[in-house]
Amino acid sequence: MIETNSIVPLILVGPMGAGKSTLGRHLAQLLDRPFFDSDRVIEEKTGADIPWIFDMEGEAGFRRREQDVIDELTREPGIVLATGGGVVVTPKNRTFLHERGCVVYLWTPVEIQLARTRNDKGRPLLQTADPKARLEALFAERDPLYRQVAHHVVSTASGNLKKVADDVLACLDSHPQG
Numbered sequence: 001m002i003e004t005n006s007i008v009p010l011i012l013v014g015p016m017g018a019g020k021s022t023l024g025r026h027l028a029q030l031l032d033r034p035f036f037d038s039d040r041v042i043e044e045k046t047g048a049d050i051p052w053i054f055d056m057e058g059e060a061g062f063r064r065r066e067q068d069v070i071d072e073l074t075r076e077p078g079i080v081l082a083t084g085g086g087v088v089v090t091p092k093n094r095t096f097l098h099e100r101g102c103v104v105y106l107w108t109p110v111e112i113q114l115a116r117t118r119n120d121k122g123r124p125l126l127q128t129a130d131p132k133a134r135l136e137a138l139f140a141e142r143d144p145l146y147r148q149v150a151h152h153v154v155s156t157a158s159g160n161l162k163k164v165a166d167d168v169l170a171c172l173d174s175h176p177q178g
Helices: 020-031 038-046 050-073 091-100 110-117 131-149 161-174
Strands: 010-013 035-037 080-082 102-107 152-155
Touching (some): 010 020, 010 091, 010 161, 020 035, 035 038, 038 050, 091 131, 102 161, 110 131, 152 161
Parallel strands (some): 010 102, 035 080, 102 152
8 A cells, every 4th residue: 555645535637538537446446545436426326327317407407416426525535536527617516626635637638538538428528520629628618627626737648547646646645634
């Protein structure tokens, strides 16, 4: 087990395809911490998948559910949390995340996001004729919000899990207990 700050939650934010869930599971294993993916928690609580929630309740309904889950999860000490790509569009989420954890923005260029999400039908916002244009629009809207909420920014463009994990662990080590 790697010694790091054991109390503050480690929270990963960033666009879809940044690697939040993959990296989060890896970091949780390295740190011997519980791992949560906020989208999976929403699915478990509702008994429905994210595309169904979007279809039935729209994005606004999903965002209400997401805010409740983020409020709950950010109160848990010592977890690793991978958030959904749009978590930062809700102002209360930005407050919960920034004030309650060590937030790392996993920055990823649009071209890499597109390659990583190309065949994923579980991403409602990409079910469009031009996914690249959609990702570019989301990046333009959300990049400033990710930067606002984050304590640290780490690039995942290399795709090297060990290097990115080491960079995130260095961020956690430098984060105060809060």
